Amino acid sequence: MNQKLATLLKELEEFGKTNDATVTDRTRKMLNITRDTGEFLLLIARAIEARRILEIGTSNGYSTLWLAYAVQQLSGTVTTVERSQFKADMARANFERVSMTPWIQQHLGDATDFLKQQADNSFGLIFLDSDRQEYTGWWSDLQRILTLGGLMIVDNAVSHESEMKRFVDIVQLTPGYLTSLVPVGNGEFLVLKQPVGR
Numbered sequence: 001m002n003q004k005l006a007t008l009l010k011e012l013e014e015f016g017k018t019n020d021a022t023v024t025d026r027t028r029k030m031l032n033i034t035r036d037t038g039e040f041l042l043l044i045a046r047a048i049e050a051r052r053i054l055e056i057g058t059s060n061g062y063s064t065l066w067l068a069y070a071v072q073q074l075s076g077t078v079t080t081v082e083r084s085q086f087k088a089d090m091a092r093a094n095f096e097r098v099s100m101t102p103w104i105q106q107h108l109g110d111a112t113d114f115l116k117q118q119a120d121n122s123f124g125l126i127f128l129d130s131d132r133q134e135y136t137g138w139w140s141d142l143q144r145i146l147t148l149g150g151l152m153i154v155d156n157a158v159s160h161e162s163e164m165k166r167f168v169d170i171v172q173l174t175p176g177y178l179t180s181l182v183p184v185g186n187g188e189f190l191v192l193k194q195p196v197g198r
């Protein structure tokens with residue numbers, strides 16, 4: 001990792017902590033993933049050689065930078081969706097600062113509409129870090145746009161276990177998927193869309 005990116009990631013970690021501890025308006029909190037979750041996303045994305053990644057919930061782009069760094073060497077792309085103009089603008093400035101824009105496609109808008117518009121089998125890795133109340137409603141489109149053999153990672157599976165329970169139950173009752181709860185950061189729920197015949 002180059003020094004510019006390493007420095008920005010550290011800066012964003014400090015900014016996120018200070019900002020979220022002082023700001024009272026939730027829409028102005030960054031709510032970034034933890035650093036070890038970033039390292040985990042990087043490792044997984046590299047291990048599965050993900051080239052087409054979708055992230056729901058950009059915020060100011062902290063997690064996006066980890067994912068973009070992961071796909072850079074394979075000339076992949078991260079598509080990231082955020083409905084807050086304020087946060088999308090912060091993210092864009094961060095991506096530009098470390099020259100990561102060639103690997104990132106930002107989409108400003110609501111994820112519900114965005115997901116409906118995506119073609120089948122579009123993404124090999126999906127990272128969900130957004131409004132947890134929406135996940136069950138998104139499940140049908142998420143299944144459709146995830147490639148066979150693709151992986152979905154959902155943040156906050158431990159920190160917000162009760163809010164995630166209905167979604168986790170529905171996923172685990174859906175045939176064709178393997179799941180695992182990984183105790184990294186705020187708890188990552190991994191969902192593998194099994195290749196046919198497994």
Ligand SMILES: C[S@@+](CC[C@H](N)C(=O)[O-])C[C@H]1O[C@@H](n2cnc3c(N)ncnc32)[C@H](O)[C@@H]1O
Nearest residue numbers: 031032033057059062063082083110111129131
């Ligand atoms: C937990 S934060 C994302 C943090 C980011 N992944 C990171 O680690 O840096 C969740 C973000 O999802 C956005 N969001 C929530 N519901 C959304 C929706 N339905 N469509 C698009 N963005 C949404 C919020 O505005 C917020 O910025």
